[in-house]
Amino acid sequence: MAALRSLGSGPRLRSARAALAAVLVSTAAPALAQTVAITGGRVVLGDGTAPIDGGTVVIANGRVVAAGRGVTVPAGATVVDAQGRWVTPGIVAGFSRMGLVEVDAVNPTNDVSAANSPFSAAIDVAPAINPENASIAVNRAAGVTRAIVAPGASRSIFAGQGALIDLGADMQPVTRRRLFQFVEFGEEGATQAGGSRPSAHVLLRNALREAGELRVPISSGGARAGGQPVPPEDVEENPSVITGNTRRDDVLLTRFDAAALVPVVQGRQFLLIHVERAADILQALALKREFPRLRLILVGATEGWRVAREIAAAGVPVIANALNDLPASFEQLAATQSNIGRMRQAGVQVGIGMINDDEARQVRVETQYAGNLVAITRVPGHTGLSWDEAFAAITARPAEAFGLGGEIGSLRPGRRGDVVIWSGDPLELSSNVEAVWIDGVRQPLENRQTRLRDRYRRPQEGDLPHAYDPRD
């Protein structure tokens, strides 16, 4: 009953249902979402507002009902005492490869990119997400509840379509599939485009042209009655792939790839652009003037601070690496840990993500990264983030960047019931995660790593080898 053990060190359950709840948590199958009231803790809403001491968070039917002071505990709710503890929304990883990789260097377990695939933009990560990846459980135990998952590019600047996933212990990991198209636009884009940035620019424009020429009528799968755009994940299959429209001869993209870009051209799907260099950022922003319906998000943006006003003016959100401070490449010469703080100060909507930074396994360090952005506020010359804003940078801000602020990333009423109880300040290195709910379901925190730890508390064998150690 390792799950019980972790409960024992965490918040004390105190209703008549406590024992039952604990049993449910310890079983492998996810429990149904219950009505839970977490009381007495320091509540962080996650949207950049200040923590609320002695607050209550109520989740029911998988959603947040209320969070704050003076919240009534509904009758029959399971009450979790969180006095002396912090209660927050789960961490939202703003860029990751979570669920796509078991062991990076073991190719059959690595679904990030497909060097020999004939397809690019059409690739959709959703079917590859494995909720039983060790990394899902490891990061869940560290308080990460949702992740933006992007494919990796190979043989094209277009990597394919990414998803929002949850890190729950169940077999339905995908929250939103085909949420965005991911494109490489800097040094990597140049490489994928055959060797130069100009080539990447032409390829991008040509791809958008080919998508436009598919002439998919929006009504045939692009809009709901009333004119509301339908998110691409709700469209079963793009009709342009199915119908027999003939295409011109001078096309580069496969029909599937061109069709996948139709929602991008129509502004129904985000275009997430990886770009680092200041000059490249300006070129990415310029795309909006050419293709006004594009819904751009930048990721990386190591030199974003140098063109922060332009990014802010364009209203394009940014998912940035938090602590890049080395000229790791010639497109990151101006790297500084003040990047996010300076962009934010200039009015850019910016959250933290991890691109090319162990993002298949280590998104759990985002709390540490956010804490470091608070640390630099005490170093003269640096621009960091306030604590409240730093926490929002790993919860509400990435959610908002992807248009999901109403769904995840905060404890405002109506958001999904992704809640974490921490032993202390969640950004501090000494704090532990004590309990996690995803969609209102209490989650197990046990994983391979905790099992190995427990097996080797005493390294020497006993009367039998470790392989026979009792498993409870």
Place this chain on the structure above:
Amino acid sequence: MRVLSTDPRLRFAAVASLTAAALIGCASGRTEAQSAAAPPPAAKAAPPRYTPPADPYPSTYRPYPSTPTAITGATIFDGEGARIENGTLVMVDGRIQAIGGPDTPIPEGATRIDGSGRWVTPGIIDDHSHLGDYPSPGVEAHSDGNEATNPVRPEVWAEHSVWPQDPGFTRALANGGVTTLQILPGSANLFGGRSVVVRNVPARTVQAMRFPGAPRGLKMACGENPKRVYGARNTMPQTRMGNVAVMRATWQRAVEYRERRARDPNTPRDLQMDTLVEVLEGRMLVHNHCYRADEMAIMLDMAREFGFRIASFHHAVEAYKIADLLRDSGTCASMWADWWGFKMESYDAINENIPMVHAAGACAIVHSDDPNGIQRLNQEAAKALADGRRMGIRISDEEAWRWLSLNPARALGIENETGSLRVGKRADVVLWNGNPYSVYTRPQQVWIDGALLYDMNNPRLRPVTDFELGQPGEGDVK
């Protein structure tokens, strides 16, 4: 997998054979120059003899000027496990002159620094870095860490690849409080070459960084990397047993070479064997990249078989499984706090590795292997400490500082010079603007040999490398 090839831990894959050829050419050039400079034959009867200098690339490092300085009112971790509240630390002539409570005498005229609310620790020592031999920017022309042309390359020296203008050194100083580091060759080879221990001071030459008197190390590597690099070329080693066989054959050659040289001083000099003989004679320490518990145990036996000592197993993610063996052999484990899963041999890493090794009585070290990680080794220790405490391992903050300075100093053979704030040692000191185990803390000032080389309040004490001059972001906070 392109994403992988940019991963620093797998950088061996990016080695260019062009670079290798250039290095070989350079090395033979040096040998010729030395031969030409050798003294002429003295006696008629004696055959021509060349006696190589004991240290052909000697350190030219000199401590920078310092003023007598006293930090008062600080919480001090002395690095040996002691903690002093309201403590005073006095640095004079580049050395620790006194450490103690508020009544510690302060020399007249000393610069006084109010350390109240702040922490003082020994400078951090990273015993596993590739700064300079895989510098920033990480372009192919800078890929100088792996001479992956043969699995046995003990003749190469990491210091001959180090680019002192790597901006990474300055970040490790200003953000990380790192005052000493070991730069190692990569792990493509079973015998990767000699390591070098350097002071973290900006310099024109690597010799001006070399830690005077610090022994060089020999980098060895177990496991996946060598067998993958050479196995892929259908050459030995292709398997873990092949790794061990080639290692043993090489050590056997070294043993025989040593005996032959003892019998006949005119035995032709072998630069590969020279390195290994230094190890066999105890003048050079082995630093062994080795992830898995079972492989570490085999390496310990190999060390006994041939009579050498392994100072530390690096990236020892499974050290917790054999912490008792490490304790009994006196071998350290250099570890990350939480890296895992990037390759098969790192799959069983756990967050509690470091405290579990420490709790078993073995020597635990926090290392980076990374130009970013080296900036936050104090934070890595803090995470490990917290994870250990959660499983019930009680280690005090001051005791855990050993992982960051004294234990790596021991593994590098420099513990008499640095690694703790003992009187007489080099004044390698960090004043932190808070508890160094807090994520909200940064180095306020860093001294190396008593010379103030970083001060967060003084932009003039913010080092800027040649590479950064005239570039966007020059002189910025980093």
